[in-house]
Amino acid sequence: xxxxxxxxxxxxxxxxxxxxxxxxxxxxxxxxxxxxxxxxxxxxxxxxxxxxxxxxxxxxxxxxxxxxxxxxxxxxxxxxxxxxxxxxxxxxxxxxxxxxxxxxxxxxxxxxxxxxxxxxxxxxxxxxxxxxxxxxxxxxxxxxxxxxxxxxxxxxxxxxxxxxxxxxxxxxxxxxxxxxxxxxxxxxxxxxxxxxxxxxxxxxxxxxxxxxxxxxxxxxxxxxxxxxxxxxxxxxxxxxxxxxxxxxxxxxxxxxxxxxxxxxxxxxxxxxxxxxxxxxxxxxxxxxxxxxxxxxxxxxxxxxxxxxxxxxxxxxxxxxxxxxxxxxxxxxxxxxxxxxxxxxxxxxxxxxxxxxxxxxxxxxxxxxxxxxxxxxxxxxxxxxxxxxxxxxxxxxxxxxxxxxxxxxxxxxxxxxxxxxxxxxxxxxxxxxxxxxxxxxxxxxxxxxxxxxxxxxxx
Numbered sequence: 001x002x003x004x005x006x007x008x009x010x011x012x013x014x015x016x017x018x019x020x021x022x023x024x025x026x027x028x029x030x031x032x033x034x035x036x037x038x039x040x041x042x043x044x045x046x047x048x049x050x051x052x053x054x055x056x057x058x059x060x061x062x063x064x065x066x067x068x069x070x071x072x073x074x075x076x077x078x079x080x081x082x083x084x085x086x087x088x089x090x091x092x093x094x095x096x097x098x099x100x101x102x103x104x105x106x107x108x109x110x111x112x113x114x115x116x117x118x119x120x121x122x123x124x125x126x127x128x129x130x131x132x133x134x135x136x137x138x139x140x141x142x143x144x145x146x147x148x149x150x151x152x153x154x155x156x157x158x159x160x161x162x163x164x165x166x167x168x169x170x171x172x173x174x175x176x177x178x179x180x181x182x183x184x185x186x187x188x189x190x191x192x193x194x195x196x197x198x199x200x201x202x203x204x205x206x207x208x209x210x211x212x213x214x215x216x217x218x219x220x221x222x223x224x225x226x227x228x229x230x231x232x233x234x235x236x237x238x239x240x241x242x243x244x245x246x247x248x249x250x251x252x253x254x255x256x257x258x259x260x261x262x263x264x265x266x267x268x269x270x271x272x273x274x275x276x277x278x279x280x281x282x283x284x285x286x287x288x289x290x291x292x293x294x295x296x297x298x299x300x301x302x303x304x305x306x307x308x309x310x311x312x313x314x315x316x317x318x319x320x321x322x323x324x325x326x327x328x329x330x331x332x333x334x335x336x337x338x339x340x341x342x343x344x345x346x347x348x349x350x351x352x353x354x355x356x357x358x359x360x361x362x363x364x365x366x367x368x369x370x371x372x373x374x375x376x377x378x379x380x381x382x383x384x385x386x387x388x389x390x391x392x393x394x395x396x397x398x399x400x401x402x403x404x405x406x407x408x409x410x411x412x413x414x415x416x417x418x419x420x421x422x423x424x425x426x427x428x429x430x431x432x433x434x435x436x437x438x439x440x441x442x443x444x445x446x447x448x449x450x451x452x453x454x455x456x457x458x
Contacts, residue, residue: 057221064225065224068166072159074155076160081107082152115155119235158234176216188201276326280322283318287312345357347377353385355395363399365454372431372436390448405451406451415442415444438450
């Protein structure tokens, strides 16, 4: 006899096939009610992702269209400079063009610098070269000048052609997409597609033109960015400086910004020291003197001692308020605790001139960048309150890629200029210390617009 194992009691029993569960009508209807919303939700999610993809591609296409139109403008200028250069070269055969060659080379450099600025706005920065050499032989043999002449010849033809194509595609799409609405209202000779291949005499032809408009739209969404990249390629290839030149210019730029950072730091330390010395320190000295007077008055007249203590308390409160103002000038607590828009809103509330804050900054930037932006706005609002005579001001803050863009606009009398003081010059130094840029537009009679950009990372 063997040992009985309870765990093997069912091993000799053949397994019966389990019948498949039969869904009842109630469960079937419940299942149908459950699966339908799931299918609808998945379809809605797919439609939403598809629409988001189309919207993103449309934004890229619009951005590429803007690039192409800008390239069309520089292409026209490049063609004019190319014609001037060709006329000068022909005139050199008789000797007259030698006097015109420096002006022609400077015209080529001006157009090339405009293209460098345009390309730097839409991609990696292209640092400009040194000025054109003064000597005629040195200017003709300069490598940068020769490359700019090649770029003028290329961009004046190819860049202008691609810009014209990029501008024509949206016009063709708009023409053909709206064709069924107006084709029967115009003469038969004018009722043609944008390409103008044949006249349309019936509705099937009009609907075919509509399909062509959809095709134009697809071409715009798919190929417009490629056209913009092709248009920019000669400029990025021929107008960029050599690697060694780029490095030397970058080192010089960083040296200058480092000096500006040290100057801004020293100016800030002097401001803090002056605020503490002229304000808080004098208040604390007054508190000490009043407390001493109160102690001496206790033995003579307690009423005088009470009045002296009241004055000492007032002086201590004023000293505390001035100390808080100095601390807020270093790093405002609202900037550390909340956000840059909240800190700028607090600044606008304290400004004597009515000021609107339009800030759309997703996420937080580096503390130093936000502190610099706060300083720029605070100094700009102080300047316009003192000197502009404005009745309204607007501060706009946007984050575009890796740049934080500030725009301060007022409707004052204008005529603002940089000087040696701590106003606009201090803003420029503080901005350049962060490798940023500052542009001021303040014609006499106004308005005044100050634009500052700061790198803030991705």
